[in-house]
Structures are given as C-alpha cells and as structure tokens.
Amino acid sequence: MTSAPIRIAVDAMGGDHGPSVTVPASLAALQDESSLEIVLVGLAERIEPLLAGAAASLRSRVRIHPASQVVSMDEKPQDALRKKKESSMRLAIDLVKSGEAHACVSAGNTGALMATARFVLKTIEGVDRPAIISRIPARHGYTHMLDLGANAECTADHLVQFAIMGSVVASDMHGIAKPRVGILNIGEEEMKGDGVVQEAARRLSASKLNYIGFVEGDDIFSGDVDVVVTDGFTGNVALKTMEGLVTMLVSAIKAEYTRNPLRYLAAAASWPVFRSIRREFDPRSYNGASMVGLTGVVIKSHGSADVVAFTNALRIASIEARKGVPTQIANLLSAQQEGSAA
Amino acid sequence: MTSAPIRIAVDAMGGDHGPSVTVPASLAALQDESSLEIVLVGLAERIEPLLAGAAASLRSRVRIHPASQVVSMDEKPQDALRKKKESSMRLAIDLVKSGEAHACVSAGNTGALMATARFVLKTIEGVDRPAIISRIPARHGYTHMLDLGANAECTADHLVQFAIMGSVVASDMHGIAKPRVGILNIGEEEMKGDGVVQEAARRLSASKLNYIGFVEGDDIFSGDVDVVVTDGFTGNVALKTMEGLVTMLVSAIKAEYTRNPLRYLAAAASWPVFRSIRREFDPRSYNGASMVGLTGVVIKSHGSADVVAFTNALRIASIEARKGVPTQIANLLSAQQEGSAA
Numbered sequence: 001m002t003s004a005p006i007r008i009a010v011d012a013m014g015g016d017h018g019p020s021v022t023v024p025a026s027l028a029a030l031q032d033e034s035s036l037e038i039v040l041v042g043l044a045e046r047i048e049p050l051l052a053g054a055a056a057s058l059r060s061r062v063r064i065h066p067a068s069q070v071v072s073m074d075e076k077p078q079d080a081l082r083k084k085k086e087s088s089m090r091l092a093i094d095l096v097k098s099g100e101a102h103a104c105v106s107a108g109n110t111g112a113l114m115a116t117a118r119f120v121l122k123t124i125e126g127v128d129r130p131a132i133i134s135r136i137p138a139r140h141g142y143t144h145m146l147d148l149g150a151n152a153e154c155t156a157d158h159l160v161q162f163a164i165m166g167s168v169v170a171s172d173m174h175g176i177a178k179p180r181v182g183i184l185n186i187g188e189e190e191m192k193g194d195g196v197v198q199e200a201a202r203r204l205s206a207s208k209l210n211y212i213g214f215v216e217g218d219d220i221f222s223g224d225v226d227v228v229v230t231d232g233f234t235g236n237v238a239l240k241t242m243e244g245l246v247t248m249l250v251s252a253i254k255a256e257y258t259r260n261p262l263r264y265l266a267a268a269a270s271w272p273v274f275r276s277i278r279r280e281f282d283p284r285s286y287n288g289a290s291m292v293g294l295t296g297v298v299i300k301s302h303g304s305a306d307v308v309a310f311t312n313a314l315r316i317a318s319i320e321a322r323k324g325v326p327t328q329i330a331n332l333l334s335a336q337q338e339g340s341a342a
Numbered sequence: 343m344t345s346a347p348i349r350i351a352v353d354a355m356g357g358d359h360g361p362s363v364t365v366p367a368s369l370a371a372l373q374d375e376s377s378l379e380i381v382l383v384g385l386a387e388r389i390e391p392l393l394a395g396a397a398a399s400l401r402s403r404v405r406i407h408p409a410s411q412v413v414s415m416d417e418k419p420q421d422a423l424r425k426k427k428e429s430s431m432r433l434a435i436d437l438v439k440s441g442e443a444h445a446c447v448s449a450g451n452t453g454a455l456m457a458t459a460r461f462v463l464k465t466i467e468g469v470d471r472p473a474i475i476s477r478i479p480a481r482h483g484y485t486h487m488l489d490l491g492a493n494a495e496c497t498a499d500h501l502v503q504f505a506i507m508g509s510v511v512a513s514d515m516h517g518i519a520k521p522r523v524g525i526l527n528i529g530e531e532e533m534k535g536d537g538v539v540q541e542a543a544r545r546l547s548a549s550k551l552n553y554i555g556f557v558e559g560d561d562i563f564s565g566d567v568d569v570v571v572t573d574g575f576t577g578n579v580a581l582k583t584m585e586g587l588v589t590m591l592v593s594a595i596k597a598e599y600t601r602n603p604l605r606y607l608a609a610a611a612s613w614p615v616f617r618s619i620r621r622e623f624d625p626r627s628y629n630g631a632s633m634v635g636l637t638g639v640v641i642k643s644h645g646s647a648d649v650v651a652f653t654n655a656l657r658i659a660s661i662e663a664r665k666g667v668p669t670q671i672a673n674l675l676s677a678q679q680e681g682s683a684a
Contacts, residue, residue, distance in 0.1 A: 110529075139590055149528050186491050186578040187452075217582025221590040230579075236528040237576050238583045240559025245584055248481055248563040249591070252622060256615040266611035273598040273608060280594060 003035040006321050007101045008314060009092040012042035013070040015107025016304050019043075022107065023050035025310035029318070030058045032311070036318055039101055041065045042088040067091045071112045073303060080112035081119055089113060093120045096296040102321035103297035105288070105313050107305050113298065114150050114291060121294040124326055126333040129154075130293035131162050131232070132300065133169055135286050136242070140223030144170045144179070148289060149236035156199035159183065159229050160207070163200075164336060165292040166227035167209050168328045173319055179226035182215030184234060200229070207336055243283070288313030290320060292329065297321050345377040348663050350445050350656060351437040354384035355412040355430040357449025358646050361385075364449065365392035367652035371660070372400045374653075378660055381443055383407045384430040409433045413454045415645060422454035423461055431455060435462045438638040444663035445639035447630070447655050449647050455640065456492050456633060463636045466668055468675040471496075472635035473504050473574070474642065475511055478584070479623050482565035486512045486521070490631060491578035498541035501525065501571050502549070505542075506678060507634040508569035509551055510670045515661055518568050524557030526572035526580075542571070549678055585625070630655030632662060634671065639663050 008029075012022045019042060026038045040047050044066050051059060067088040071080045084090055089108050095101040097120050106113050110132075118130055133146035146162050147154065154162075163181045170179035181204065183197050197214070204211035215225050217238060230238070257267040267274075279285075283302075287309035291298040297320045301313035350371075354364045361384060368380045382389050386408050393401060409430040413422045426432055431450050437443040439462050448455050452474075460472055475488035488504050489496070496504075505523045512521035523546065525539050539556070546553035557567050559580060572580070599609040609616075621627075625644075629651035633640040639662045643655035 137590075139593075152528060184579060186494060186575055187582075217579040217584075218586025218589065220583060221586040233528055234576050234579050237526060237559040237572075238579055240529075241562060241580045241583050242559075242587055244560025244563040245587055246591075247560065248479075249588075249619075249623070251481075252619060253615070256618050257612075263615060266608070266615060269608035269611045270599075273595070273605060276598050277591075277594060281591070 003322065005035045005037055006103070006318050007037040007039060008317050008321070009039045009041055009065070009095040009101035009104040010314070011089045011092040011104065011106035011108055012040040012047050013067070013088040013108075015301060015310070016073070017306075019046045019050055021305060021307055021310050023047055025307045025314060026062065027051075027054050027058050028307060028311045029314035030061050032315070033318060037061045037063075038314075039063050039065050039092075039095060041067050041092040041095070043067065043070070065091060065095065071108050073109050075109055075112055077109070077111035077115035080109065081115050090116055090120070093117050093296075093298065096298070097121055103299065103317040105299045105301060105310075105317045107301035107303050107310060107313070110149065110300055113300055117291055117294055117296075117298045121296045121298070123293050124295055124330045124333065126330070126337065127161050127165070127293040129158050129161070130291050131165060132289050133166060133292050134239070134289035135174075136220055136239075137281050137286065138221045138223055142286070143220050143225060143228055144174075145220060145228040145230070145235060145239070146292070147230065147232035147235050148239050149232045150291070151232040153233070154196065154231035156196050156203060159196065159200035159231070160203050161293065161333070162229045163204055163207075163209055163211070163227065164332050165329050166229060168325060168332050169290065169292060170226050172323045172328045173325060176226050178210045180212045180224070181209050181227040181229060182212050182219065182225040184228055184230035184238075185214035185216065187216050246281070246283070284309035285312055288316035290316065290325070292325065295326055297325060345664065347377050347379055348445070348660050349379040349381060349443045350447060350659050350663070351381045351383055351407070351434040351443035352656070353431045353434040353446065353448035353450055354382040354389050355409070355450075357643060357652070358415070359648070361388045361392055363647060363649055363652050365389055367649045367656060368404065369393075369396050369400050370649060370653045371656040372403050374657070375660060379403045379405075380656075381405050381407050381434075381437060383409050383434040383437070385409065385412070407433060407437065413450050415451050417451055417454055419451070419453035419457035422451065423457050432458055432462070435459050435638075435640065438640070439463055445641065445659040447641045447643060447652075447659045449643035449645050449652060449655070452491065452642055455642055459633055459636055459638075459640045463638045463640070465635050466637055466672045466675065468672070468679065469503050469507070469635040471500050471503070472633050473507060474631050475508060475634050476581070476631035477516075477628050478562055478581075479628065480563045480565055484628070485562050485567060485570055486516075487562060487570040487572070487577060487581070488634070489572065489574035489577050490581050491574045492633070493574040495575070496538065496573035498538050498545060501538065501542035501573070502545050503635065503675070504571045505546055505549075505551055505553070505569065506674050507671050508571060510667060510674050511632065511634060512568050514665045514670045515667060520552040521568035522554045522566070523551050523569040523571060524554050524561065524567040526570055526576060527556035527558065529558050588623070588625070626651035627654055630658035632658065632667070634667065637668055639667060
C-alpha cells in the first residue's frame with residue numbers, strides 16, 4: 001500500500017536515555033513503515049554517530065534539525081517554557097506548528113511537554129484543557145483512559161470534553177464502533193463522587209456518545225467499557241498503581257522461579273506461557289500516550305522507554321497523524337454542540 | 343498464653359453468602375484462638391443448623407443473638423439506618439455500643455455499615471470522619487492505606503486525621519515502629535494535587551508523625567512507605583484497580599497454562615511457585631478492612647469473602663479489640679493536639 005508520507009518530529013534528546021534510544025527507535029520505525037519520514041531534533045554531534053551504520057533507504061528519510069538546548073527531566077514546566085526556546089522539545093513542537101511535521105514525539109518531562117505544547121499549538125476550539133490518554137490492556141483488548149495526569153482538578157465540562165476526545169481516539173484510531181464511555185466513580189451509592197461527576201454523567205447521558213454510566217476501578221480491565229473518563233489526579237494514581245503492582249508481581253514471580261534448580265526447570269517449562277503473557281501485557285507495547293485536545297499530534301513516551309517502547313510511541317504518532325485525530329475531535333465537538341443546540 | 347477473653351459480634355447474615363460463610367468462619371476463628379468468644383447475630387433458624395456438628399469446646403463459646411431483619415447488599419445506607427433497626431448488622435453494632443462485644447464484623451453493604459456504625463458508635467473526639475483502612479501487599483510486607491471509600495471528598499483536616507489513625511494501626515496493630523506516612527499525589531510538579539493535599543502536607547511536616555512527603559501510586563508497593571493517606575475517591579479507585587488487574591492477570595495466566603497438554607505439565611512443575619505467590623498475595627489473607635475513627639472496632643469483610651477470607655477478618659477484629667485501637671487513636675490525637683498547642 002502506498003500512503004501519503006507522514007513526517008514525525010522526534011525530540012531526540014528527551015527521556016532517560018536520549019539519542020541512544022530515540023535514534024535506533026526512529027530507524028526501526030522507518031524500517032516498519034516505508035512512507036514515514038523522521039526529523040531528529042537535538043544536538044547533531046550526539047545524533048550523527050548513531051546514524052552512521054543506517055541503511056541508505058532509511059538514512060534518506062531522516063533529517064537532523066539542530067537544537068542547542070535540552071529540557072531536563074526535573075525542570076519546572078514554566079522554566080522550560082520561558083528559558084528553553086531552543087530546546088529539542090520546543091523545536092519539535094514548533095515543527096508541528098509550522099506544518100513541517102505531522103506529529104511530534106518526546107520522552108521528556110511530561111509537565112514541560114504539556115505546557116510547551118499547549119502554549120505553541122493551542123487547544124482545539126471547544127476544548128478547555130488538553131488531556132493525556134493511553135491504552136490500558138483489558139480482557140477485550142484494551143481500554144482507553146483519560147486524563148492520566150494533565151489536569152489534577154476537572155470540571156464537568158472538562159470530563160465531557162474528555163469523553164468526546166476519548167471516543168474519537170477509540171473509534172477513529174482503533175476502529176472501535178460506538179465506543180462505550182464510562183465515568184470512573186466509586187461504588188457506594190451514598191458516597192459516590194461529588195457534583196462534578198454527577199453533572200458530567202447527566203450531560204453525557206443526553207449526548208450522542210455511547211455513554212454507559214459510572215464504572216469502577218476494576219472495570220478498566222473488565223472489557224465492559226472502551227473509554228474510561230476521569231480527572232488527571234485519579235487517572236494518574238490509577239496508572240501508577242497498575243505499574244507498581246505489575247512491577248512487584250513480576251519481581252516476586254522471578255524470585256520464586258530462581259529459588260532453586262528445580263524452580264529453574266519449571267521456569268524453562270513455563271517459558272511459552274511467559275512469552276505469551278508478556279506479549280499481551282508488555283507495557284512497552286502500550287507506550288505512547290497522546291496529548292489530545294491540541295491542534296496538533298503530540299505523543300508522550302515513558303521517560304524510561306527502551307528502543308521497542310519508543311518505536312511503539314512513534315507508531316502511535318504515525319497513526320494519529322494519518323487519521324487526523326485533532327480534526328476528528330474538532331468535528332465531533334461541533335457535532336455535539338449542534339446536537340445540544342437543537 | 344492466657345489472654346483476657348475477646349468477644350466479637352458477627353453480622354451472620356451479611357455478605358453474598360451469609361451464614362454458610364460466617365458460621366464456619368466463626369468456628370475456625372474460635373479454633374485458632376482459645377480466648378475468643380463469638381456472638382452470631384441473625385436469623386436463628388438459618389444459623390443453628392450450621393452449628394450442629396461443632397465440637398463442644400467451640401460451641402460453648404458461641405451464642406446466637408436473634409435478629410429479625412437483614413440489610414440487603416444494595417440497600418441505601420439511609421434506608422438501612424431508618425428501617426432496619428432489628429437487622430443483624432445493626433444489632434451487631436449495638437452489641438459493641440453496649441459493651442457486650444469488643445468488636446463487630448460484617449460482610450454486608452459497606453455504605454450501610456458505615457452509616458449505621460457512625461450513627462450508633464459516633465466518632466472519637468477529634469475525628470470528623472471515620473475512614474476505611476486496609477493492608478495492601480507490598481515489597482516490604484504491606485502498606486496501610488486509607489481512606490478506601492468512606493469519604494469521596496476530604497479536607498486537609500480529614501487527611502491529617504487519617505494520617506494519625508493510619509499510624510496507630512500500623513504501629514500498634516502491626517508493630518511497625520515510627521511508620522512512614524506519605525500523602526498520595528501525582529508526579530508532575532506543576533500539576534500536583536490541589537490545596538487540600540498541599541495544606542495536609544504542611545501540617546503533617548510540622549506534626550510528630552514520621553511524615554515522609556508525597557508518594558505516587560507505584561509507591562504503594564515499593565516498600566518506601568508504611569501508611570498511604572488519600573481521599574476515599576482516589577483510594578477506592580486505586581483499590582478496585584488493583585483488584586481488577588490481578589483478576590485479569592490470573593485469568594490470562596490460567597488461560598495460557600491450559601492451552602495444551604504440554605502447558606499442563608509446565609503448570610504442574612510451577613505449582614510450588616504459584617503456591618508461594620498465592621500465599622504472599624492471596625487477597626483473602628488481606629480481607630478485613632477497619633472502619634477507623636469510631637469509638638468501637640468495626641471490621642468490614644469483602645462481600646464475596648469465603649470462609650478463609652472471613653476468618654481473616656475475624657482475626658483482624660480480635661487483634662484490633664485486644665490492642666484497643668480506638669483508645670490508641672484517641673491518645674495519639676490528643677498528643678498531637680497538645681503538640682500543636684505547645
């Protein structure tokens with residue numbers, strides 16, 4: 001299949017590993033997708049050597065865009081915005097703004113990326129706050145969950161907008177027809193969440209979305225919902241809780257399997273099981289959260305991403321750019337508004 | 343060791359399984375602990391047959407306290423409070439109030455149990471809101487987390503009180519000297535939680551507690567914190583997220599191990615590993631959440647608890663009663679107040 005070329009700007013310096021991950025991952029993505037082009041934004045002297053061995057067919061689709069500054073992982077977002085106008089992160093976003101790139105990807109500081117992207121790209125009309133959305137493995141494939149940390153406090157308006165944006169990502173990017181949308185809440189009838197979730201629920205019930213009601217934490221994995229909407233505080237806590245729990249379980253299982261030689265044999269016999277489970281739940285294959293609600297495509301990779309994980313973030317950027325997610329969100333937002341005005 | 347007898351009132355009708363779980367679990371707890379006495383509160387005709395085969399040494403320590411009503415699992419808390427004054431749940435709590443029992447345990451409707459316990463027992467002086475606390479398995483053993491769902495919205499005052507109550511449970515009940523207390527928050531510096539968590543953090547820094555600062559979702563399992571403080575909305579979502587994730591993983595692993603005969607062999611070889619992991623992380627061994635902040639000991643068992651799980655909830659009730667947790671909380675609260683007044 002021949003497709004129109006998609007050009008991705010990569011913050012080559014971002015993340016815990018910088019170019020040693022972003023450059024090989026970019027080459028891997030170019031290998032996977034022949035219509036992809038990549039602009040590596042960063043310190044040329046750090047990037048160039050890593051491109052040395054690349055095949056000509058890949059090298060010809062990479063360009064280096066020099067950047068003299070780097071945003072550190074613990075830099076305050078407002079400092080990054082004010083003082084790092086020549087950073088690899090900022091220039092990658094600028095390339096999206098100018099239309100030279102269709103999407104950008106960074107494994108850098110989430111707060112700085114969000115603040116800079118919001119400042120440079122602005123939000124889509126009708127969106128007050130961009131949100132972070134990601135796929136979470138679930139029984140039926142995966143659930144899309146937002147916000148995962150961009151907005152600690154949210155109004156009912158924000159939650160309704162998140163629901164619209166989540167529906168677009170689930171349907172347009174991932175082909176889920178009429179995605180089922182739920183608002184995260186707690187179970188006790190009399191203790192249920194405050195006016196914000198109640199008001200958002202009322203409005204979603206009256207919308208054209210496939211709103212199914214309140215869901216609880218365990219429903220994220222149940223297969224009964226496709227889009228889980230929540231504020232960024234709760235969403236971030238839930239996401240980190242999942243990460244922490246899986247890390248602990250994996251390390252406990254490893255410890256048990258390496259306790260004695262018999263256990264090593266059992267581990268060897270179980271290898272195909274681990275391989276399947278890992279393939280299904282490998283966090284690397286879910287790496288790449290979208291900052292939705294902006295006028296351009298911005299993908300945040302986990303800071304500790306390795307080459308496999310960062311390549312996945314590039315793949316998500318490519319799909320989102322190809323599907324024109326920001327335009328689809330703008331369309332669904334105005335359709336909803338016409339609907340509510342009618 | 344001879345200890346003073348502890349008497350527990352059991353809501354025999356509560357939970358998904360009622361007496362078929364609560365009665366055998368009570369007998370198991372009596373078997374484990376020779377100084378324990380149990381009052382089974384409920385419909386005598388449902389309870390009596392289940393005691394028929396019990397050894398005389400156990401039977402002599404059980405008394406049936408008749409109750410003519412049952413609170414259903416989906417009953418509204420206010421309805422339960424107003425219309426079910428003869429329910430097994432209500433009468434079990436009444437027995438704690440009158441001093442006839444040192445603690446009560448119910449697997450019934452959480453909202454109804456909390457509302458009734460609060461109405462009958464009242465809160466300890468200095469505690470505005472009772473909270474639900476439970477142990478969560480972690481790398482170093484377990485973390486105590488509260489609130490797990492009693493209060494969807496919390497003020498800084500509430501969070502400070504939760505920190506004090508969590509410290510008492512961790513130190514007095516579980517022998518953790520100077521428990522490390524953290525407030526759950528999200529990582530992005532500029533997006534961190536609102537004024538409530540910031541204010542609670544300031545006050546805990548100035549308290550006599552061993553406050554270590556903000557923690558994130560993954561820290562629940564990291565071993566770096568002993569008491570995790572959060573509002574009931576976030577806490578409940580985190581707890582349910584853990585439950586949902588573990589359920590999904592266990593079912594995925596089972597599916598992989600039963601895919602073909604070779605996999606069955608691998609499963610057999612891995613049996614000791616599963617047994618250890620299960621022993622370490624079995625949710626049944628963590629069953630029994632305390633409703634702390636009340637003047638008496640009230641333990642909530644999971645509604646779906648089986649005999650093993652419910653027995654564990656009884657064990658927790660016995661320890662909490664023996665340690666006098668409500669008194670310890672009252673003491674630490676007044677010590678903090680003297681500290682802050684000084």
